[in-house]
Structure formats: C-alpha cells, structure tokens
Amino acid sequence: MKKNKSSKNWLKKQSRDPFFKQSKIQGFRSRSAFKLIEMNKKFKFLRKNINLLDLGSSPGGWSQVCRKEIIKGKILAVDLKRMEKINNVDFIEGNFLENDTYSKILFYFGNKIDVVLSDMAANTSGNKELDSFRTGELCLNAMNLSAKILSFDGVFLSKIFMGSIFQEIKEKANKYFKKVVIYKPLSSKKESKEIYIYCKGISKI
Numbered sequence: 001m002k003k004n005k006s007s008k009n010w011l012k013k014q015s016r017d018p019f020f021k022q023s024k025i026q027g028f029r030s031r032s033a034f035k036l037i038e039m040n041k042k043f044k045f046l047r048k049n050i051n052l053l054d055l056g057s058s059p060g061g062w063s064q065v066c067r068k069e070i071i072k073g074k075i076l077a078v079d080l081k082r083m084e085k086i087n088n089v090d091f092i093e094g095n096f097l098e099n100d101t102y103s104k105i106l107f108y109f110g111n112k113i114d115v116v117l118s119d120m121a122a123n124t125s126g127n128k129e130l131d132s133f134r135t136g137e138l139c140l141n142a143m144n145l146s147a148k149i150l151s152f153d154g155v156f157l158s159k160i161f162m163g164s165i166f167q168e169i170k171e172k173a174n175k176y177f178k179k180v181v182i183y184k185p186l187s188s189k190k191e192s193k194e195i196y197i198y199c200k201g202i203s204k205i
C-alpha cells in the first residue's frame with residue numbers, strides 16, 4: 001500500500017519534470033542527457049573527431065549525446081550495469097575500480113584520448129554524507145585515470161555530490177589540471193547535492 005503511494009508520487013513528480021518529458025520525446029534513455037547537452041553548450045568539449053570514455057554510462061543517455069556529436073572518434077562506455085546497444089559505441093560491463101576493467105580501458109584506446117566523462121554515482125545507502133564520499137572516491141579514481149590517459153589539452157568532466165570530500169577533489173583537480181570549473185546544470189535537480197567538476201588541460205605534476 002505504502003509502496004504504491006510512493007510510486008504514484010514518483011510518477012506524478014516525473015510527469016511535472018520538463019526534462020523527463022523531453023527525454024521521452026527526444027528518445028534519450030535518461031534525463032541526464034540534458035545535463036551533458038547543457039555542459040557541452042557551455043564548455044564545448046564534444047567535437048566531431050575525438051576519442052571519449054564515458055564512465056558510469058548506463059542506461060546510456062550521455063553516450064547517445066556523445067554519439068550524435070562525435071562523428072569519427074571512438075567512444076567507450078563502461079558501467080557495472082548492462083547497457084542496451086548504441087550504434088558505434090563500444091561497451092564494457094564491469095566495475096571501474098577493478099584492475100581488469102582498468103586494463104581493458106587502457107588496452108581499448110592504446111593511446112592518449114581527448115575526453116573522460118564520469119557520471120558514476122555510488123549506490124545510495126540512505127546516508128547522504130556516505131553516498132557523497134563514495135561518489136567522490138569514484139571521481140578521484142576517474143581523475144587519476146584521466147591524468148594518465150588524457151592528451152595535453154584533454155577534458156575531464158565528473159559528477160560529485162557536495163560533502164566533506166569536495167575540498168580534496170578540488171585540490172587534486174587544481175593540481176592535475178590547468179583549468180577547473182565547478183558547475184551545476186539547470187537540468188540537475190535543485191534539491192540534489194549533485195554538481196559537476198569540469199577540468200581542462202593537463203598540468204605538469
């Protein structure tokens with residue numbers, strides 16, 4: 001009975017959400033697609049001929065947006081959860097934190113790449129501070145990989161949740177990258193602690 005009521009509330013909320021509606025109309029698999037579209041409008045990092053890694057890709061909204069913009073380059077999507085096929089997007093089902101997945105990513109590109117995206121979010125535990133910490137750790141790990149595989153003027157864009165780990169992420173980003181911007185897209189729900197960190201250009205460490 002209770003569950004029924006909360007799922008009804010959820011449906012009601014979604015039907016009022018313009019981004020949710022638009023994602024259905026435009027055929028995107030997630031409303032998150034609009035966050036990437038908005039951030040790309042602002043920072044202009046998706047170009048025709050680039051190689052890109054999409055971490056935490058399922059169900060695939062961001063990969064769909066990338067595929068529309070990138071005509072020639074390679075796109076690799078990675079997620080713990082299976083992702084329905086998107087034409088010309090390769091997919092690895094695996095845990096990004098495991099060595100095996102990490103090695104597969106390095107092997108797939110074999111060379112420096114242009115963009116690393118991470119929309120990875122840890123499973124929610126009910127404890128907001130813990131969730132923000134775990135997602136922050138995913139961001140820090142993705143940043144380490146980015147420092148290794150990004151080209152000189154490459155871009156790293158990652159989700160974070162505001163919390164105690166935020167300072168550490170910002171400090172590390174400022175050490176690794178020349179330009180760092182913290183940004184909350186309009187399509188990211190106001191009540192959510194979600195924000196994004198955009199980093200460009202590898203610094204000599």
Ligand SMILES: C[S@@+](CC[C@H](N)C(=O)[O-])C[C@H]1O[C@@H](n2cnc3c(N)ncnc32)[C@H](O)[C@@H]1O
Pocket residue numbers: 029030032033055056057058059060061062063078079080081094095096097119120121122123138
């Ligand atoms: C918010 S969703 C991503 C939505 C996606 N950007 C889209 O537009 O469809 C976060 C994803 O991160 C994935 N994830 C969390 N931890 C992960 C890990 N350690 N390795 C790989 N994927 C992970 C989850 O499985 C989940 O699918």
